[in-house]
Amino acid sequence: MSARKRAPQRTDGIDAAVEAVERNARPIEDGLDRIVETATDASYVLIGEASHGTSEFYRRRAQVTAELIRETDVAFVGVEGDWTDCFAVNRHVRGDPTAPEDTRTVLEGFDRWPTWMWANWEVLDFLEWLREYNAERPPEDRVGFYGLDVYSLYESMAAVVDYLDDLDPELAERARDAYHCFEPYGEDAREYARSTRIAPENCEDEVVSVLTDIVDKLPRPETGGDAVDESAFDAVQNALVARNAESYYREMAKGGPESWNVRDRHMTDTLDRLCEREDTEGAAIVWAHNTHVGDARATDMADRGKVNIGQLARERHGEDDVHLVGMGTHRGSVIAGRSWDATPERMEVPAATNASYGDVFHRAGVGDAAMVFDDADASGLEPERGQRAIGVVYHPERELGNYVPTVLPERYDSFVHVEESRALYPLATHSERRDVPETYPWGV
Structure with a gap:
């Protein structure tokens, strides 16, 4: 990525940004298909999310991942989760005879806060599909599931x-x-x-x-x-x-x-070790927050001396071999805690702040949509604007502090917008359920 002169948070040029979205955004299903088509050329596909507690982010990410697995040689999915817990999931989805056969039982083994990040119905739905998919393949071709994080x-x-x-x-x-x-x-x-x-x-x-x-x-x-x-x-x-x-x-x-x-x-070193270990031309898919996936150099993170997986992957493997997918929303609800170790709550996510990227997509009236920037004339989106980032600790009343100054077409290769998002379904707070929530618009 070439060096650029940083701009202040923009409130002007909103009309040009809205027009860029109107010209280039595709309806969500068409847009996701285009992301899959484009990402099949990459060895590293990193798929982000604007929060760890939004159902649509998890489900759209699973949808793209499942299509990539079906259409390409994917080696594994690496996630922003603990190695130990996720290795138990890996054994389960790859059909290890010593692992529990029930996916829910495996996910309920996640006991470090915030448990809802992985012990939720959205992830369970994907993992059940992946286990069934793997069962039809020889052991050496089965898709793994690994935790990249360092907390454990x-x-x-x-x-x-x-x-x-x-x-x-x-x-x-x-x-x-x-x-x-x-x-x-x-x-x-x-x-x-x-x-x-x-x-x-x-x-x-x-x-x-x-x-x-x-x-x-x-x-x-x-x-x-x-x-x-x-x-x-x-x-x-x-x-x-x-x-x-x-x-x-x-x-x-x-x-x-x-x-x-x-x-x-x-996390990036772990990703590379897994790729070296797999010794395959299959792609590596990463699930993590936008702040880890989107190239830090296209945000104010670089000014604060921070790097992230998206930046390091591009530097190590070349931009042509890495596809970064960001996600965002205009409004909705989310699961989060008000402090570390607090009981998770369903919280309202207010409408995106004026002139932020969430607001730009909303004004464009495209609804749920996706863009691939290589396909787009995204010149109106290049001035730096805020992109919402919600962590596992969230205070909706302090919304102005939840935006990362971003140049969207530089931070990602493609972007998914959800107009009105919903809180995900943690297993612990929906313990009475025995199947995937009926509100799902699709499965993987």
Whole structure:
């Protein structure tokens, strides 16, 4: 991406932006088909969302993913989720005979807040389809499902020790000794992070030295996807997660952009390791928030020293081999919490602020729609405008703080707009259901 001169948040030029959407936006089904057609040429397809609690974002993302799987050789789906929990999902969808057969049972194993991100009906619907799809294919051609994130410090440490107990008891004991450094914090990674602000002592030296040794000594998994190789790859990845998670939480305590960068570099490195391990020409599909998927250089994130997966993927693999899909909405509802660890609530999402991208699509009157920017004359969309970003913690009354200054055609290769979105369906708050909600307009 070429360097550009940054512009302030725009409130002028709204007519040109609206006209650009009117000229180029396609009705949603036609637009999604065009995204699939265009993305089949890419080895990396990253599909974003403007919130972690919107049903349409999950369902449209699943729809595009399913079509790509049907029409191309997709190797795996990597998501903004914990490696340990998602590896259980991976075993399930790939038909591991030791994994539970019931998809809901597997998803209910997600117990770290915010559980609704993955333990919801929208994801369950997709995973049931993927398991059925995989069942008709040979094991080596089955599509995986992996977590790219770095949060699972304690879970990954425990997984490494469990694996080493059978493989190398002496190495397992060394790992336990390293992990004892974390015992005073009661398996609370955030408490560990807080402690590093008070005292200079931390667990970095123990974890980095021992985990590096463990990664070096673990048997290197071969490609092919059999159970032994899969277990070895899982152990190596858990060791890397633990090492990088310690760094993430330590940097988080300091403040500044580095904890964000540790996390997004870890997710991108994990994506690349999975691609190398799969040893296939099949595409990698990523599900994550727009703030991770959309190229950071086309937002104010770059001004704050932040990188993300979309930027790193383009830099490492070339823009022609990466397709970034963003999503947004004008208004609706969402599932989120009012603070970290709070009970999730269904909240109203107010109409998009004046002259933001959500407002531009609304004024264009295109309804649910999609655009592929290579197809478009998007000159009216190039001035920087706000794009809404809702996290797992949300306060609708503070709406002005939820916008990322963005140049849309530079941030993404294509974009999906939902005029009025709905909150997703968490399994925990819809526990009485035994099938997918009837309000779904389609399945995968």
